[in-house]
Amino acid sequence: MSDPKEALHFPLFRALADISFDSVMVTEAANDHKDSVVVYVNEAFTELTGYSAEEVLGKTPGLLQGSETEKAVTDRLADDLKNYRTFHGSTINYRKDGSPFTIEWIVTPVLDGGEVTHYVAVQRAAK
DSSP: OOOGGGGGGOHHHHHHHHHOSSEEEEEEOOSSGGGOOEEEEOHHHHHHHSOOHHHHTTSOGGGGOOTTSOHHHHHHHHHHHHTTOOEEEEEEEEOTTSOEEEEEEEEEEEEETTEEEEEEEEEEEOO
């Protein structure tokens, strides 16, 4: 696929992400992963967070973080992504209504020709 953005519209990706019981978020990679913006979320993301796709597209995933989000965890996330490693962790995130929840998530870099183009995150409320 010559344009990584096309993958978001690829029927196999859409079918998989759209039927997932877990929240799926895709962000475009940026030099500093903290500047990566959301380009896709599935319905499970909306159910988990209360945010619609329209409310998060073009924003950073940091909008889900707040005062109880553990900096050590987000620092480890940054380090893993910077070093092309898949991250797995949990912390406190916040829904649109401000209510906190414990999230468990996995984030992996997507490589195309040796370059990171996107990050894919699968998230769920921890039990």
